[in-house]
Every structure is written in C-alpha cells, then in structure tokens.
Amino acid sequence: MLERMFDPNAVAVIGASRKEGKVGRAVLENLMANGIENIIPINPNDSEILGLRAYQSILDVPKEYNVELAVIVIPSKLVPGVIDQCGRAGVANVVVISAGFKEAGVEGARLERECVEICNKHGIRMVGPNCLGIIDTGSGLNATFAANMAHKGSIAMMSQSGAICTVALDWADRTNVGFSKFVSLGNKADLDENDFLEFFEKDTSTRVIAAYLEGVKDGPDFIRIARRVTRSKPVVIVKSGRTSVGSRAVSSHTGTLAGSDAAYDAAFMQSGVIRADSLIEMLDLSRAFSSYSLPKGRNIAILTNAGGLGILTADACSGAGLNITSFGESTISKLRNILPPAANLYNPVDVLGDASADVYAHALNTVLADENVDGIILLVSPQAMTDVTEIAEKIVDIIGGSEKPIMCNLAGGTRISEGEDLLQKNGIPNYPSLERAVASMGALCTYHSVRNRKYDQPVKSKSIESRDVADAFIGKAISNRERILGLESIDILSSYGIRVVDSRIVKTLPEAIVVSEEIGYPVVMKIVSPDISHKTDVGGIRLNLRHADDVERAYNSMMSDVHRYMPEARITGVQVQKMISGGKEVIIGMNRDPQFGPLLMFGLGGTYVEFLKDVSFAVAPIIMGEAKHMVSSIKTYPLIAGVRGETPSDINSIIDTLMRVSQLVTDFPEILEFEINPLMVMEDGKGCVAMDVRFTIDVE
C-alpha cells in the first residue's frame, strides 16, 4: 500500500498556493519541477494555480484522477476535517506537513489524536504531521518544501527532524550522494520508523537504510523488525539524546520520552543496527554501504604516498578492529619491481612522495590482487610532484572494476578539490579524513558479521515448573500494595528452575539451631529487620558457623551487637542460610525501559558494578547468543572464565540463569525492577546459586 504513496497515480496538494514564500507554493513547485503528472492543487479560493486546474476541495476532484496521495499544508485546526474529506474521497495516503500538533502543546496533541482516529476510521496512512514531506527519486515524487531535490541513489533515509533532512539533502547535493526514498517522519502520529523499515526492506531500489531518530515508538516491535531487515539490508541510525542533557533536549523538542541510552545500545546491538555517533557518521556510513560491496574479512591494506598518513591510518585501523594484513610474497616482489628502492613494500605501502599516477595505479592493482587483502584504504597527499587529478582518474577506473572496497582519502584542500570532484562525480566518496575512511571500512566489516549472525528464536525454558508461585507472590504483593519483595520470595526463582540458597527465617535461638542442623553446617546468620539496610555495619551478619556452639555464640553476640548499635531497630527474625564458599559473586538485574521494556543487566558483584560500571545490557526476551554475549562482553570476564590456571567458573549456568530471568520478567510485566545479588557462581560444572533477590512490583 505504501508503494502508492510514493508513486501515486495523482497527488493533491491541499493548501496549494501561488504566493511566493508560502509552503503551499514550494510543495507545488517541487512536485511540478520533477515531472510528476496529475498534480492537483486544492484551494477554496482558486480555480487555477501555477497553470494547473485547482479544486475547492478534495471532494470536488473527479474520481477518474484516482488521487492516491494528498499533501496537506493548511493550518493545523483544519487538518482533521480535511483528512476526513480525503477519506470520503477515497484517498488512502496523506502527508501532513502542517505544524501545530503535539509539538505545540495540549491542544495540538488533541488535534493530532483526532487526525489519527480519522485516519484509522478510513484506513488512511499518514506521514507526519509537522514534517518536511517525502521524496521518491524513482517515481520523481518530491512532495516536500525542501530547497534541494534528492539525487537518484540507493539510500533510503528517514528522519525525525525536518531540518536534518535539509542538512542531509544539501550535503548529498554537494557530494553527489543519491537516495532512493526520503521521508521526514515528523511527529510519527501514524506511520513511524517501524513501518518504513518494513517498507524499505522490500523496496528494490533501496540498498541501505539510514535514519535520524530521537526515539522509537514501539521498542519490542522495532527489535523484531530491525532484526529481520538487517539480514538483507544494512540499517544505520543516529539516535540523539545519548546523554542526560541531550535527552532532556529531546523531550522539550518533540515530547518523546527518550528511554535510556543503554537500552538503545542494547536494542541496536541485538537487532544488528549499526549505530552512528553523529549525523556525519550516519551519512558517511550510508554512503559507504551504497557505494561498495562488503569486504570478505577484516584484512586491510593501506596505500599512501605519505608515510605519516600511513601511520595515522594504521593507528585508526587498529582502533577500529581492522587487521593490517601481511601481503603474499608475489605481491611484495611485484611491488619491488614497480616502486623505487626507498619505498616501503610492506603494509602500509608507501609509494613515496614523487609517485606518478601510473605508479599509484600499478601499486593499487597489485595490492588489490592479493588474496590476503579484503579492502584498501587509499591515501593521497598533494606533494609537489603529485598530480592528484590524474591519480583520481586512475582510481575511478580501478574502483569501477573492483569487488573489494577501496576507501579514499585525498587529503588536503585546494589541490585535491578537482580530484575529489572527479571521484564524487563517479559516485566514489572522498572521505575528508582518514579516520572517516577507516570508520566506514569498519562499518562494512561489522555489517558483514551482522549478516552472518545466526539467530535462534527465544524459546521457553523447558524446565520451568510453573508460573503459579510467581503468580501467588505477585498477586499478594499487589493486593497488599507491597512494592518490594525480598528474600522471602526467592521461591519464585526456584519455580523458574534457578537454584537458590537453602535459607529460613527463625525467631529464636533453639529454632536457629534446629534449622542449622537441617540445612547442614557451615551456615550463615543474618539479622532480619525492616530498619536495617546495611547489616554488616551493625554486626548483623555472622559467617562460617560450623556447629551448634558456634550458632549459639553467634546468635547471642549478634543480638547484643545489633541492640547496641541500633537499639530502636525492630528485629523480625534471623535468617539462617547455607554457607556457600569458593564461588564468585555476580549480579543479574533488570529494570523496565520506557521504550524497550525489560532491560537485563549482568556484571560481577561489588565494586565492579558500582564504580567501574563494568556491566552489560540486553533487552529481554533474549536468545542464547545474546545471553552468551552479555556474559563474555564485560571487561572482568577473564575473572570468571578462569585466569592463570584458576578453575573457570560455571559460565553455562550463568547463561542458563540469564535465560530463565529473561523468561520470568517477560512473563510478568508487573515486575518493574529485579535483582539477584549475589548469584554465587561455582566452578565449572557445579552451577550457580541465587543468594538473595529483590523484586519491585507495580502495585498501582
């Protein structure tokens, strides 16, 4: 259906105008300038605008025109009525350029909701409101008021900011970068990024999808869709509001609740989306994907006429995880024949400052032919003898015939500009810095791995006994309006197949001894009190109790210590736990992100989490590969994987626990926050044990 929006049989401009400076005129002119047929201006006061027959209302347009798109540029308060007219006239797609909706306050938000309701009633799909419009370079549709028309190309771009659309179009005009489709999403009242991801996925003229987003509307759907789309096409997104400052700016700009940046990072990672750090990077990477085939691996050659640039590029490659490859022997001997004796034949190849275009071309072809080379970073500095333009001519020929990506950085200004233009006229990017060339190569390699990623579907853990225990605890918490559940609710974990520490709460010393005997020594005792949060500080924890005498002594001294430190504290009991030793403490947590829902966290216990923020995140439900990645991607992973001959911890049991927690928090949206702290991980093969748990329940 969206196909018709971009290639309509006829397009109506509601609010078309002949007045200079009016958006209604700019849209009409843009449509006319690009050779679209059947453009119908709608304006109650005119019967002809810019030579086109105009109608007073969309309802007056003869049916045989078959209007498939209406572009609306009228004051916001009139928009709902006009959309309703579109519906009655059988127009299935509208682009609402008009502002004055959600972004403008309460009344605008009401108008926007009304528009959506009317759209839904008629089955109309709407872009906007508050947008720049849409472009399709294939059909020649330019339904925007932008000053630039996009060039033809294979990038489909969408943007939540109309102004950023104009920046991208203007940049692309200067660098000769082309688009297939261009969508200004505006307020995303109806159609949003998820709809266009799916549309661009099937669009044969689109090779790469780019987006500027301030937030996503439906996080879980986004992950599901993007995960599929990225299998066939790279998706590059710059998401603003990374920092708390930026995120406040987002919410004042569009009223979007930004969600946490960690959740976006996790969601993008899980769905194979390539996250760009800046608008320029998004444009760079999109251009790279539209210009080059994917390299087969990360083995990169550097070719330069300036040793210094070669070194800087080697540094940048190393930082981007690219491998400075070694050449085969025949490459070296060929280079030796081509290059002067002082040249460096090894990677980075330095053809020297006086290299002619022919020498450059020979060297480039030689390196390109080496099977150890997956891609090339080509640097040219404008030295006294360097004919940059002639070198650029050779580069154009060679890149035209190459399957391997060759990223160019003609470095400088005045003397490289002709060569730069030549490259760009031929659809070859000239990256303005070597770092940008390297980053683009890195993204190509990254996407190569994304595409080869195996996805297993999230599956229900087999050994989960039942939801009943959790149902009961959570139900009771809600009816009692108890927000926090602690250790007493640990059976929820057991019922999800997570091993928990043997632990009971007792009220008296004799009881403590009986329970200790049952649990089996050694045991640990902890004071239980609603008033004491840091038990250690008041002497409220006793470890390693090995027999009844120990228990008795510890019980009595603990009680007297606690009374001495906090005489007012209400003591509700003493917890007796099996003492678990020899394990490593890890933490599994979850909180609910407003955009993406349950965000799982994993990290090593204690200071690692608290000060070093050495944690990993993933949006639940997770698949096995993601659980593995969560565990292995923390910096302290070596500590649990086993270092210096130490026995490795039971990583598989952590992964299993993560999968079960993922299941639990997915099953129960009422769980707002969750933490197993610590989860004690034993040596490999011996599992792990949840020592304590804390739920925050949505009791409202």
Place this chain on the structure above:
Amino acid sequence: MLERMFDPNAVAVIGASRKEGKVGRAVLENLMANGIENIIPINPNDSEILGLRAYQSILDVPKEYNVELAVIVIPSKLVPGVIDQCGRAGVANVVVISAGFKEAGVEGARLERECVEICNKHGIRMVGPNCLGIIDTGSGLNATFAANMAHKGSIAMMSQSGAICTVALDWADRTNVGFSKFVSLGNKADLDENDFLEFFEKDTSTRVIAAYLEGVKDGPDFIRIARRVTRSKPVVIVKSGRTSVGSRAVSSHTGTLAGSDAAYDAAFMQSGVIRADSLIEMLDLSRAFSSYSLPKGRNIAILTNAGGLGILTADACSGAGLNITSFGESTISKLRNILPPAANLYNPVDVLGDASADVYAHALNTVLADENVDGIILLVSPQAMTDVTEIAEKIVDIIGGSEKPIMCNLAGGTRISEGEDLLQKNGIPNYPSLERAVASMGALCTYHSVRNRKYDQPVKSKSIESRDVADAFIGKAISNRERILGLESIDILSSYGIRVVDSRIVKTLPEAIVVSEEIGYPVVMKIVSPDISHKTDVGGIRLNLRHADDVERAYNSMMSDVHRYMPEARITGVQVQKMISGGKEVIIGMNRDPQFGPLLMFGLGGTYVEFLKDVSFAVAPIIMGEAKHMVSSIKTYPLIAGVRGETPSDINSIIDTLMRVSQLVTDFPEILEFEINPLMVMEDGKGCVAMDVRFTIDVE
C-alpha cells in the same frame, strides 16, 4: 639565532637548478615568488639561474652578502662537504632538504652523523635532513619545494613528515587558515621539536603552536620546555603510533623508537600539551586557538534553527565536559520578544526553521550578552526559508566584535558553501560538523585551565635518610649480576622514608617463634624459595597466627604441604611478617620508557590493575599536584576515598609514597623496573605500609 634562519639577510640555494621538475628549481622559485631579496643560487655548472647570478660554491659568494641561511638540495653523499663549506663561509643556518640519510639505512645514518659533527664544529644549526623546508610568512621566506605558500597567520606549525606539511598547507589554503612559521623537521638530526618549541615561544607573531610528531627526541627536556611554553601559548600535538601497529609503522618510517603511548599521554598531560587524536583535529584546534579568545568558563549556549541539531550538540557538549548553561531571566524575556511563540527560549535556543538573518542576529546578540554564557555553538541548517549567506554576514559582524568564542557549524553542502566561504574569508572557521565545533570549544576551555594551573617544582623529599642503602644493594646486584631484587631489599624503601612491613627470614621453627614474639602477633608466614612464584597455590602462605602454638602448627603444616605439592622446590627459608589487616591494597610501579624515562604507575591491587587497566601514569620526577592527580584519576578512587560512610583511606600517605618513589627511581637510573605490591593503605591518618617490593636492576 634562529631568528636569522627565518629572516636571513641573504639565502643561498645549494643545488639550485633551472630544470623543470627539479627540487632545486622549485625551492628557488618559491623563494623568488615571495619577494625575498638576496637569493643566491649555487651550482658548479652555472653562472646564472632564472635571472639570478649563480656561484659555483658557497665559498665564492662575496662576504658582503652576509648569507645567513643555506638551503641544501644536492645528493646526500655531497652534503657533509657542503655543510663544511658553509661553515667556512660563515653561514650559521642550513636547511637540508636532501633525502638519503638515516631513513635510508646504515650508510645514510653515517652521513647524517657526519653532518651533525660538522654542524657542531662550526656552530651551525641545521633543519632536516630529509625535509620539505621552512616558511616564515612574516619575512616572506618560503624555503621549501611545496606547491602551496602558507597564508599569513598566527599558527606556528612543525611536522616530522614533509607530506603532512603539504596536506596542512593545502587544507589551510582552502579554508583560509594562516601560519606564522612552518617547519618540516625531517630527521631532526640537529634541530628538533624542543628547539622550535622554545623558538616559537618567543616568536611574537605566533599565538599557537601545532605539531605532528612521530616521537620526541629528548623526553625529559620536552616536558620541562613544554611545561613552560604552555603557560603562554597553547601547544597542540598529534602524535602518531598510538597503537602497537601504528608504532611499528613509525619505526619502519623514520627509525624513531616510539616509546609507549601511555608515556606520551602522561607527558603531554603533565606539560599542559593538548593532544589531538587526528591530523584534522590538530588543524581544527590550532585554527580555534588562532581565531578566538579563550572563554572564561565552560558555560556554553547553543543557538540553532534545527531542534535536532541542538540535541546532537547538547550530547556532544556533555561528552566534552561543557556545561549547557541556564540563561538569566532578562535573556529569556528578550528572546521571548524576538522569537515566535513556538521557538524554544531555553538552551539550546531554537529560533525555528523560518528564522531570518535579523532574527538570528538578535537572538545571537541577546545570548552573547548573558553573563552566564562563556561561549556559543551556532548552528545553521539550510531550510527552505533560510538565507544562509545573509546569516553568515551577520555572524561575521557579531563575531568581529565579540570577546566570547562563537563556534559555527553551517551544516549541509551546496546551499551553505557561499556562507562558509564568507566566514572563512573573514578568518572565521566553519566547522564541517557540530562535533568538531564542540571539540574545538572544549579545547579552548581545557587550555584555559592549563594556563591557570599551578606548578610547584619537584623537590627532594626532606625525610630521605640517605642513598647509601640503595647504593649498596644496587651495587651488589650489579657486581653479582642479579637482575631481580625482592623482599630482601625492602630496606631501600625504609631508607627513602617509606614505611615497610616488619619482616624477617628465618631458617627454623624455633627461630620463627622467636622472631614472631619480637615482631608481635598476629604474624604471617610465607615460604621463601627461588622455585615457587605462586606461594598460595602450594600452601606456602599462613595468615593470622596469634600465638606460638599457631606458629608451630602453621610452620609444620606449611612445610609438609609445600613438600607434597612441590617436592623438588629448594626452600631457602620462611619469612615472618607482621600481619597487617584492615587496609586496602594498592600498587605503585615504574618502568623506564625509552623516550621519557621513569614512568610511574598507580592503581588498586589485584584484578583492578590486571583486567580493568584502571591505572594512572606519570613521568618522574613528579610534583605534588601530579601525585595527587595520579591517585584521584583512577576510576576506583571512590574505593579509597571512602564510600557510603566507610572511613577513607590515607590518601596523603599514598601521595607521599609516590613522591618518594619518584625520587628513588630518579636517583637511580639503574632501576629498570620497580613495584611495591601491595602497598597496604590504612585508614586516614594511619599511613601505609609496603608489604613487598621488586626491583629489576640494569646489570649490563
């Protein structure tokens, strides 16, 4: 003296040529093109070149010319002889452009040494060899074979790569950035970065010093000089070879031994040098320093006609440690009068997409006048109604009259290029991305703090008793060719005023008991054996021994355990130490960097150092402020500073220990590596105790 090199009474070109394509012609033409008088070509075969009277040899030039600079462009093997002639002719400065020296192999290196010896004999100062030459835009001297002449400006740039000089000159030509002096350092056989730092420091036409370096020749001198120079002028350096891959490329390029990147980071930080991450960033930052006054603080305003760009800029500012300031009330009310109702009056200010140049100018002036604003990031997107050129005109006027820096990002391509040219024609940078504008603002703020930094001189610690103990230990190690000194040498630390654990080595159980009584319980016992490195693994450590019985039991069981685990191990004794508990373990280390000498390291003990690389570095000798910074800049600093009501550790005693270690490793260059591990830090006021030590001594 170097003044005469850049503004010589007469300049001789030795190897001048009339042949097209020869470097000897290019140099001559460059000199002639810029209106220098008294240019004297030297060529044995010509009496006239390009209309100038030529001489066969420098010795033939009449004395009255007073040649103060000779530029040498002849085959390398002839260079030493010619420099000798220069000396005899009384020429005090030479620039050797010729290649074929150290970079070309053993014979070249010998020639280079010969040149230096001859220079020294005659008191000649030499730039190069293997360089592009030098430029002084003040005197009009262009003694290079570069295709571009530098524009006049206030950046003094030096570069270890001639090709990178050409990139910088060509970039500057396109962006209208000017230089005061320009030096291609080449092989730095005589004059190096330190000489030019000192020269540029005093050069009144220079406001900022920029450098591309692959290494520094004399690290300690560099720190001393740069520390002084950065008090008056910003120094921006891009140092290549950050990564091991890049660093290998450096050494194959120039034969420079790169030294560790951590040492460069530390040295730059200690001397106030601003390290740029890329060539482009170095150029950006230099341009910023040459174009703007320093802001008084980090309070930044953002002004935009595109909300999305405002958010991205807020993100970038936050990442760069800049504060998105709050405006005063009068600013808000003035903005309310100027801007349409839908505009955002708060920072980031959004003047909206249809803002005219006048609106932009009003808003900019209003924000500029706010005393809470130290600097402005100004963004312009080329929207349909935006007259970018007119806005640029207003910007030029306003920036011309402003003390506060206003960094511009006209974002886009085609439609902003006229405005961009207009800015640049007026010496105002247009940053090609908002991130680059923000990074430049950040650098200005950083330098503002550098200039306000207080330096105390490194002083000898007062309470150091004597060098005698260290002399004795190290002397003995050298004569016995023992590279490693362990705990037995801990008295070296005591003699430098560092408290050490009370510890003795015993051979028998009765001895162990006697020593334990003397030291005072509780004690620790450790096996001493050259064959056992991980004592814990073989049961070779016993903790918390509280009386003679404990010692007896532990001694016997330790011996039997060790015999069982490692029956072949030679046991040389048992170490009895005072048991220290309640402290936190930190590590102080040192290794000798080839460039900078003793590089101190500080970090928390154990996994923090090993896996998280949570350590800080500084080049010794350090001053108090640097020792403080070393301690406070690790991520785990809160763990020792005291968190959640815990008693803070004795930070001052760590700082004191660092100062003493700095002194020790400075006094004894024979100490190649050094580690106190652990240094046990007690609670605040109670000091710290070195528990073990390890020296690696240079015994060769």
